[in-house]
Amino acid sequence: QKLGAKANPAYVVMDPPTAYKDATTYNNFYEFGTDKADPARSAGTLKPRPWSVTIEGEVKKPLTLDLDALLRLAPLEERIYRHRCVEGWSMVIPWVGFSLSELIKKVEPTGNAKFIEFISLADKKQMPGINSPVLEWPYVEGLRLDEANHPLALLCLGMYGEALPNQNGAPVRVVLPWKYGFKSAKSIVKIRFTREQPNTAWNIAAPSEYGFYSNVNPDVDHPRWSQASERRIGEDGFFAKKRKTLRFNGYNQVASLYAGMDLKKYF
Amino acid sequence: MPFTPTVKQFKWIKAALFALALLPFLRLLLFALTDRLGANPIEFITRNSGDWTLYFLCLTLAVTPLRKLSKWHWLIKLRRMLGLFAFFYVALHFTTFLWFDHFFDLQEMAKDIAKRPFILVGFSAFVLLISLAVTSTNAMVKRLGGKRWQWLHRLIYLIAPLGILHFWWMKAAKHDFVQPLLFGAIVGALLLMRLYWRFAGAQPTVAGKRQLAPTQG
Numbered sequence: 001q002k003l004g005a006k007a008n009p010a011y012v013v014m015d016p017p018t019a020y021k022d023a024t025t026y027n028n029f030y031e032f033g034t035d036k037a038d039p040a041r042s043a044g045t046l047k048p049r050p051w052s053v054t055i056e057g058e059v060k061k062p063l064t065l066d067l068d069a070l071l072r073l074a075p076l077e078e079r080i081y082r083h084r085c086v087e088g089w090s091m092v093i094p095w096v097g098f099s100l101s102e103l104i105k106k107v108e109p110t111g112n113a114k115f116i117e118f119i120s121l122a123d124k125k126q127m128p129g130i131n132s133p134v135l136e137w138p139y140v141e142g143l144r145l146d147e148a149n150h151p152l153a154l155l156c157l158g159m160y161g162e163a164l165p166n167q168n169g170a171p172v173r174v175v176l177p178w179k180y181g182f183k184s185a186k187s188i189v190k191i192r193f194t195r196e197q198p199n200t201a202w203n204i205a206a207p208s209e210y211g212f213y214s215n216v217n218p219d220v221d222h223p224r225w226s227q228a229s230e231r232r233i234g235e236d237g238f239f240a241k242k243r244k245t246l247r248f249n250g251y252n253q254v255a256s257l258y259a260g261m262d263l264k265k266y267f
Numbered sequence: 268m269p270f271t272p273t274v275k276q277f278k279w280i281k282a283a284l285f286a287l288a289l290l291p292f293l294r295l296l297l298f299a300l301t302d303r304l305g306a307n308p309i310e311f312i313t314r315n316s317g318d319w320t321l322y323f324l325c326l327t328l329a330v331t332p333l334r335k336l337s338k339w340h341w342l343i344k345l346r347r348m349l350g351l352f353a354f355f356y357v358a359l360h361f362t363t364f365l366w367f368d369h370f371f372d373l374q375e376m377a378k379d380i381a382k383r384p385f386i387l388v389g390f391s392a393f394v395l396l397i398s399l400a401v402t403s404t405n406a407m408v409k410r411l412g413g414k415r416w417q418w419l420h421r422l423i424y425l426i427a428p429l430g431i432l433h434f435w436w437m438k439a440a441k442h443d444f445v446q447p448l449l450f451g452a453i454v455g456a457l458l459l460m461r462l463y464w465r466f467a468g469a470q471p472t473v474a475g476k477r478q479l480a481p482t483q484g
Binding site for chain 2: 013019021022026034036037134135165206207221223224225226231233234238241242
């Protein structure tokens with residue numbers, strides 16, 4: 001399904017986009033298995049339509065939106081973002097969607113709302129990986145409300161000009177290009193506004209390795225590997241050195257969100 | 268009578284095993300030439316060669332128990348080749364790390380090894396395995412003397428668990444312990460059998476008979 005989206009010139013990168021084949025066959029989406037080839041193989045069972053997203057919690061106007069209502073919520077934009085996985089590889093992806101803040105505006109968070117929680121689908125019938133205990137299901141991710149309101153935070157409905165492929169988080173996900181990829185929750189069914197910081201899936205699984213913030217940071221290594229460099233899929237490797245990883249994945253406009261915070265402590 | 272191959276049969280068995288053991292490498296080569304290594308070819312080669320190192324370490328350690336249980340004592344003559352294949356695949360594994368991960372930047376690599384126990388453990392196992400590989404020839408057995416050679420080669424009992432620990436730490440990032448547990452169980456069983464034969468096996472059995480004297484290896 002083609003999505004009519006206008007390119008947003010504020011969000012382009014000079015690097016060439018990753019090949020569609022690589023972006024759709026090399027995925028971490030544990031609901032379909034832990035191997036990166038698994039999602040492309042087994043996400044065919046996911047039914048992205050009909051779909052609805054419930055928005056609840058500390059909001060004045062709780063809301064349930066079906067996919068068509070989501071697609072009409074704001075004008076669709078194409079944004080080309082760098083995407084950095086915590087495992088040390090990266091891609092460049094042309095996403096389609098709009099700023100998450102458009103949705104937040106609509107439901108009017110109360111003064112108590114300090115965080116936002118994204119809850120992904122966890123349906124054994126559609127997702128074979130749910131039978132494995134690698135993570136607690138459903139997959140939960142979250143942000144501070146001011147992070148979620150940053151214009152870079154994208155509510156994403158498509159990529160490469162088309163609706164999201166199942167293995168990339170169909171039909172609706174978030175994309176947070178200054179954070180490691182696992183923060184960008186896929187196949188979202190519920191968005192909850194909360195007073196307390198949500199317990200997020202990877203943080204529960206390994207708190208010393210995956211923090212709540214998980215901003216891309218070349219100075220804070222993962223306990224088992226360096227985050228100082230990354231391999232751009234399709235480019236770096238056999239004959240080219242890996243490239244340096246940039247602070248906030250090069251998106252310095254988010255730096256003010258973390259002013260005064262020790263990012264080694266709040267990793 | 269347990270099966271014992273003739274000299275000619277044994278040659279064929281050995282040749283067939285050699286060809287089989289080379290297949291994973293040929294598969295990698297074929298995939299590389301036909302662009303089938305996926306989006307991250309280097310990761311594919313690193314993971315695959317690491318997996319095959321562990322498989323061959325397990326196979327090498329399985330020779331003695333298999334030989335004892337089946338009484339196929341000629342199996343021992345295949346052990347060196349299996350061990351050398353473990354070394355072959357770990358050398359490939361290390362080369363991808365050195366070449367593609369660090370682009371032969373030895374200083375960077377040294378930093379990485381020192382800083383990260385996950386890599387340090389794998390690297391130590393590799394270095395130890397080098398010492399076994401270079402002393403694997405008949406001439407070296409003679410030069411060292413059987414006893415000393417045997418002591419040196421018992422390092423395999425350390426190398427295999429180090430390899431699994433390295434693998435465990437790698438998988439811990441993915442929070443997926445099924446495979447490391449499986450490897451751990453297999454190597455654990457292979458080592459426990461040796462302990463059993465060494466200590467319990469030497470005791471008189473219920474029937475009052477002595478079992479075979481424990482063989483080394």
